[in-house]
Amino acid sequence: MPRVFNFSPGPATLPEPVLRQAADEMLDWRGSGMSVMEMSHRGKEFMSIQAEAEASLRELLAIPPNYTVLFLQGGGIGQNAIVPMNLIGRTGRADYVLSGDWSKRSADEAAHFGPIRIAASSEEGGRYLRMPAPSEWKLDPGAAYVHYCANETIGGVECFWTPDTGGVPLVSDMSSNLLSRPIDVSRYGLIYAGAQKNVGMSGLTLVIVREDLLGHALPTTPSVFNYQIQAKADSMYNTPPTYAIYIAGLVFKHVQSLGGLAAMEAHNRAKAAVLYDFLDQSRFFSNPVEPADRSRMNVPFWLRDTSLDEVFLKGAQARGLVQLKGHRSVGGMRASIYNAMPIEGVRALVDYMREFEARHG
Amino acid sequence: MPRVFNFSPGPATLPEPVLRQAADEMLDWRGSGMSVMEMSHRGKEFMSIQAEAEASLRELLAIPPNYTVLFLQGGGIGQNAIVPMNLIGRTGRADYVLSGDWSKRSADEAAHFGPIRIAASSEEGGRYLRMPAPSEWKLDPGAAYVHYCANETIGGVECFWTPDTGGVPLVSDMSSNLLSRPIDVSRYGLIYAGAQKNVGMSGLTLVIVREDLLGHALPTTPSVFNYQIQAKADSMYNTPPTYAIYIAGLVFKHVQSLGGLAAMEAHNRAKAAVLYDFLDQSRFFSNPVEPADRSRMNVPFWLRDTSLDEVFLKGAQARGLVQLKGHRSVGGMRASIYNAMPIEGVRALVDYMREFEARHG
Numbered sequence: 001m002p003r004v005f006n007f008s009p010g011p012a013t014l015p016e017p018v019l020r021q022a023a024d025e026m027l028d029w030r031g032s033g034m035s036v037m038e039m040s041h042r043g044k045e046f047m048s049i050q051a052e053a054e055a056s057l058r059e060l061l062a063i064p065p066n067y068t069v070l071f072l073q074g075g076g077i078g079q080n081a082i083v084p085m086n087l088i089g090r091t092g093r094a095d096y097v098l099s100g101d102w103s104k105r106s107a108d109e110a111a112h113f114g115p116i117r118i119a120a121s122s123e124e125g126g127r128y129l130r131m132p133a134p135s136e137w138k139l140d141p142g143a144a145y146v147h148y149c150a151n152e153t154i155g156g157v158e159c160f161w162t163p164d165t166g167g168v169p170l171v172s173d174m175s176s177n178l179l180s181r182p183i184d185v186s187r188y189g190l191i192y193a194g195a196q197k198n199v200g201m202s203g204l205t206l207v208i209v210r211e212d213l214l215g216h217a218l219p220t221t222p223s224v225f226n227y228q229i230q231a232k233a234d235s236m237y238n239t240p241p242t243y244a245i246y247i248a249g250l251v252f253k254h255v256q257s258l259g260g261l262a263a264m265e266a267h268n269r270a271k272a273a274v275l276y277d278f279l280d281q282s283r284f285f286s287n288p289v290e291p292a293d294r295s296r297m298n299v300p301f302w303l304r305d306t307s308l309d310e311v312f313l314k315g316a317q318a319r320g321l322v323q324l325k326g327h328r329s330v331g332g333m334r335a336s337i338y339n340a341m342p343i344e345g346v347r348a349l350v351d352y353m354r355e356f357e358a359r360h361g
Numbered sequence: 362m363p364r365v366f367n368f369s370p371g372p373a374t375l376p377e378p379v380l381r382q383a384a385d386e387m388l389d390w391r392g393s394g395m396s397v398m399e400m401s402h403r404g405k406e407f408m409s410i411q412a413e414a415e416a417s418l419r420e421l422l423a424i425p426p427n428y429t430v431l432f433l434q435g436g437g438i439g440q441n442a443i444v445p446m447n448l449i450g451r452t453g454r455a456d457y458v459l460s461g462d463w464s465k466r467s468a469d470e471a472a473h474f475g476p477i478r479i480a481a482s483s484e485e486g487g488r489y490l491r492m493p494a495p496s497e498w499k500l501d502p503g504a505a506y507v508h509y510c511a512n513e514t515i516g517g518v519e520c521f522w523t524p525d526t527g528g529v530p531l532v533s534d535m536s537s538n539l540l541s542r543p544i545d546v547s548r549y550g551l552i553y554a555g556a557q558k559n560v561g562m563s564g565l566t567l568v569i570v571r572e573d574l575l576g577h578a579l580p581t582t583p584s585v586f587n588y589q590i591q592a593k594a595d596s597m598y599n600t601p602p603t604y605a606i607y608i609a610g611l612v613f614k615h616v617q618s619l620g621g622l623a624a625m626e627a628h629n630r631a632k633a634a635v636l637y638d639f640l641d642q643s644r645f646f647s648n649p650v651e652p653a654d655r656s657r658m659n660v661p662f663w664l665r666d667t668s669l670d671e672v673f674l675k676g677a678q679a680r681g682l683v684q685l686k687g688h689r690s691v692g693g694m695r696a697s698i699y700n701a702m703p704i705e706g707v708r709a710l711v712d713y714m715r716e717f718e719a720r721h722g
Contacts (some may be wrong), residue, residue: 033365098699
């Protein structure tokens, strides 16, 4: 079958040149006689792969030298516990801002490790349709950190500004929008991201942490998830997810070759505009999110007549437009359009939606 | 370059047919138009891959139905914390048996979660050269569990018998010898293994746990590492390491095609015999481990004249015999000869050692 347009929220579509290179190098990485999967993590071949991946990431995000990059495991949901385990010890309490299901889950998990306060929430009637505005953030200056989610994949709410938290370290879950546009890392205390959206395959978690925040881990923090221990060991206190790091490195190089994060932002803006412009003029499809906070990564939308949901999905599948079903908690549809989704995929989706509306609307 | 004989202790050599299939399917898994890396973990394609991998593993190990199989992250070293987090709560204390560096590390990490008692240790003068005999295990009948390491990759000490612990649940770190021979799973409370030896690539951890042991997790156990939560969610409480599970599934099928674990045992016995028989007649190379406890997976050996270590390694590399350097904590050499190492690789190594001894011995 030809390659489909895969709108999965994650694991998600990857750049085809990256997959081709991975296939080509599978049995023999650059004359080593080994697959990357087979390499000792402490051998010179893999050490060079990891170092190069880190260097590319540092260049893409312009990560300042006083930030450590960690390659960990356990995903974004793992970090919901690992962040408080490592950071809450500094003052003993933390603030959370709620803008959707993921930030709510982060706050719920953190509550096992100390008192958590909700500094702002945009929840209304069980739904989150916007980011809490800066003026709504009621911060505790004594919090060890304040946590928010930069992009909510279920609700389709994204934060396009960098919160000003005074001196309180800002922790951001960027699992689903890291690398989609430039950010100013120096404004953050810690950024984390599961890899399976814009970075690569699942099983790898990136953590970018300001070094002065290390050293406050609770005594029951597993050593493999103690940021300070892993920072000292170059993420090799245990065997890192080597193949996932290799794939991430290939993705980073690919993004660099396309012009870096400014080019990604232009590309992602253009794709999102195609979809939201269509939704806003449609009388059959709709997206309820506050326009300024609409995610460029995940676009949930609903059919006016939900009894046609299955018909819509089946017709999409027949055209090679797959994984469009919305999250089970909210229903409807969702198009995830990360970096690796070409604009042709979004156009093909909109063409299909237009035809579907003409037939059923 | 032709494929080398890779003696890495892990990540380690993988079966070439598995790598070929992974390369062939990289851009399009069985007509799906997607790479396995790109599949939503909740889509029917990946769900079938994970279910098939679990079914193969259950068949290979004859896992009884009252055991849950979990696909987690964090590796064996992660389990050093995750095991006590989940199990020690049953009675509040646990026993550990020491047979090398890995079991020592397991005990040290567990001590953060409750009182740990050393039930037996074979340490003498800082070295471990044998398994503590069954008569030396002084078990606490009130322990929540007793933990041992079934194969120590650094010392090259393996346990070939199943300890009888009365009613105390037996926990085994089988990271480096799982799937190398048949075992009786029903004798264990819990078995865990990082995947990067006989199972596949790093970034995946297998946990096989008797269901009645679930439900005692400490309140600060991260949800993604709470066995009961993951058991209820079929290991999908968070996004699992999907590609690593796919590769493990291919390895399981490959082992089945070769005749299962009885065939693996015969193959591994034959390979180990070639190497140990040579070592025992050599006057230049030696292995100090008690013969009954010598690992079939990791064979450390020393040159009589250690000033020739680098010469030995360089000559080996030139013949395509790679990753033979011993662990930095003990020096010398180490040949890791997991399932996927062909006997030709071991014979090529012994041929080289024989020539080296003739020239330098």
